Amino acid sequence: MLIARGLAEGGWPGVCVIDTENHSADLYSDLGEYKVLPLPAPFTPERYIEAIAACEHAGAEVIIIDSISHEWEYLLDFHGSLPGSSFAAWSKVTPRHAAFIQRMLQSPCHIVATVRAKTEYALSEKNGRQVPEKVGMKPIQREGIDYEFTTVLELDLRHQATASKDRTRLFAGRPPFIPTEETGRLILAWCQGGSPEPVQEEPAPDDEEVLGQVSQCTSLGELTAIYHRCTEAQRQSLLGAFQQQKQFIQKSSQLTDQLLNQTIHRNGNDARTT
16 A cells, blocks of 8 residues: 555555455555445456456556455366366466456556465475475466566565565565555656666676576575576576476475375365274
């Protein structure tokens, strides 16, 4: 909310929240008189698109979508309900999701979107056995959603933000910070004419250092952040290493899910036996 206030030159009246979180936007009404558009289920991409258009027609400068996870969860349920092969069913899902993404990208307003997250696991070896281990948080949205945004900030339990992607170069490499209106004003200044102050770029890591970082990655979000820190030449020359680590992470995640499911199923059987 504070980032949006900093982005809106007209103040709070220029901020509009698309609220899918059961009126949670009302909890911040003490901040100012912003607009709220409640969006109840079903959370179809088409309804999100209509909501964005409604905010634009209401004169919004900044649109907060809280959250876009519901759209993807709806599409996953829709995909699971379709008959036939899973692969063929995606042809009816992907165009709808792509239309929603394009609508956000084409909006004349600033878009601030929130994404729910869930615990991500990876397999690690302990005492000769493969066991699931928590490695961080995974966004509940289609893989690669972070590519669509200019800046991606990950918030921890203390409300501190860390940039996992930042084309503005305003926040990359900074220690965790609490976002304020000034955060929004910095982004607005960058949008209007570049960085408001000179940015001292850190030298890009060499190929060997990048390869070491890639090999230690345990999540797709972390891998994406490393990719964006690379030079264009490194992205091309090290593409194979990135793809190989991506496949490893995905396979590890799948094996972890299988192991967790087997554990749950076994525990259920034990309970019934007891």
